[in-house]
Amino acid sequence: MNFVPADYKSIDWNEVWKKQMLRHSRGNGGKDCALFWRKESAAQYWKMVQDTQKRRIEKTIKGIALQSKSRVLDIGSGPGVLAIPIARRVAHVTTVDPSEGMIRVLKEKMAEERIRNIYCVQKRWEDIDIERDLKGPYDIVVASLSLGMFDIKASVRKMMAACSRQIYLYWFAGEPSWETHSRNLMTLLHGSDYQPMPRSDVLFNVLYQMGIYPHIRVFPYQHINVFSCMEDAVGYFSRRYGVSKDAQEKVLRDYLNNVLCEENGFLVLYSPATCLKMWWKKQPVVDQMVLSGMFCG
Numbered sequence: 539m540n541f542v543p544a545d546y547k548s549i550d551w552n553e554v555w556k557k558q559m560l561r562h563s564r565g566n567g568g569k570d571c572a573l574f575w576r577k578e579s580a581a582q583y584w585k586m587v588q589d590t591q592k593r594r595i596e597k598t599i600k601g602i603a604l605q606s607k608s609r610v611l612d613i614g615s616g617p618g619v620l621a622i623p624i625a626r627r628v629a630h631v632t633t634v635d636p637s638e639g640m641i642r643v644l645k646e647k648m649a650e651e652r653i654r655n656i657y658c659v660q661k662r663w664e665d666i667d668i669e670r671d672l673k674g675p676y677d678i679v680v681a682s683l684s685l686g687m688f689d690i691k692a693s694v695r696k697m698m699a700a701c702s703r704q705i706y707l708y709w710f711a712g713e714p715s716w717e718t719h720s721r722n723l724m725t726l727l728h729g730s731d732y733q734p735m736p737r738s739d740v741l742f743n744v745l746y747q748m749g750i751y752p753h754i755r756v757f758p759y760q761h762i763n764v765f766s767c768m769e770d771a772v773g774y775f776s777r778r779y780g781v782s783k784d785a786q787e788k789v790l791r792d793y794l795n796n797v798l799c800e801e802n803g804f805l806v807l808y809s810p811a812t813c814l815k816m817w818w819k820k821q822p823v824v825d826q827m828v829l830s831g832m833f834c835g
Contacts, residue, residue: 551743552691558736559688565724565733575616575637579774584617584643590762595619601755601815602678602706604628611676611700613663614684617643618656624680625653632673635684636662663693668700677703683759683813685709686735690744698820706817707752711738714811716761723779723793727786738814745816752816761809771798771805 575583587595598620604610608628612621615633617640625631633656635641641660648656659671664687668674679701687693697705717734724732745752765771771794772787781787798805 549743551740551747552689555690555736555740555744556688558734558740559686561733562735563688565730575639577639577642579777580617580637580639580643582774584619584647586762586764587619589764590760591619594759595623597757598682598708599623599627602680603704604678608677609673609675611672611674611679611697613679613681613697614686615644615658616640616684618647620680620682621656622647622651622653625656629655630673631656632659632676633657634659634661634663634666634672636660663687663696664689666696668696672700674700675702676700679705681706682708683710685741690736690741691748694745694748694750701820704817704819706815707741708813708815709738709741710735710759711756711812711814714759714761714809716809716811719797719809720779723775723790726789726793727779727781738816742814742816750818752818755815757813757815759811759813761811763807763809765798765805765807768794768798768805771807 602624604624604627606628609630610621610624610628610632612624612631612633615621615635616637618633621631621633621644633641633644635644635658638660641658644656644658648654657673659666661671663681666672679697681697685693685707694705694707713734717732721732721734724730742752742754763771763774765774768791772791775781775790775794776787779790781790794805794807798807800806
């Protein structure tokens with residue numbers, strides 16, 4: 539018996555991605571998340587990764603086929619948590635990130651560690667012109683937990699155009715616990731429903747319809763926020779959730795009192811998640827939506 543719906547192959551998974559991204563953006567008030575990452579927030583993220591995620595970063599880099607002559611494109615690089623250690627192993631790294639705060643911290647860390655083979659581009663990936671903005675071609679393209687792109691199919695095609703060898707994507711499976719907090723807080727603070735971004739299942743189906751059949755590995759991820767005091771925590775999450783009224787701040791403070799853990803004089807928020815790594819070697823692909831039309835038309 540065939541349990542596959544008759545119209546399964548007619549689903550345009552890129553449109554599914556777009557609709558979920560649109561709902562997420564509207565639920566977030568249409569705000570550009572890159573604006574949240576001021577220099578202070580970006581520096582805090584850098585410190586968090588150095589303090590709590592060095593093993594994950596090392597495993598991620600070990601799982602990328604880097605060579606001393608490699609040219610690497612890091613999309614959504616943030617403050618350089620991957621780009622800086624990768625730059626020590628390869629010939630060149632280009633980073634792309636839309637946040638001014640992230641790029642400023644990245645350049646500071648490059649200066650501190652005397653790294654001169656990273657070229658920084660402050661732009662959204664969707665706005666990048668490959669010929670004008672980048673210094674390709676690149677042997678390897680990496681986008682690590684940075685796929686908040688409206689049209690993922692067009693974004694992957696651009697990655698393919700910039701790449702000569704291998705592409706590595708990392709994205710979320712299931713609901714990360716910070717989205718659970720967002721779901722709770724958007725209701726409590728604004729009386730609205732939080733709309734999540736699309737997950738790895740949609741991404742895989744987009745790739746599949748593009749004729750890309752990636753290797754897949756599941757891995758755990760732990761995001762940890764550490765605050766010196768409650769005021770720091772309230773300030774951080776007030777910016778994230780658009781808190782502007784005293785009553786909202788009280789709600790936020792009460793919520794944080796229930797979810798923050800006190801450890802060694804600090805307040806800590808643990809946010810575990812499950813992620814997928816998808817990677818493949820570049821080769822000619824056939825879009826399955828087009829292929830299906832050829833055989834059914």
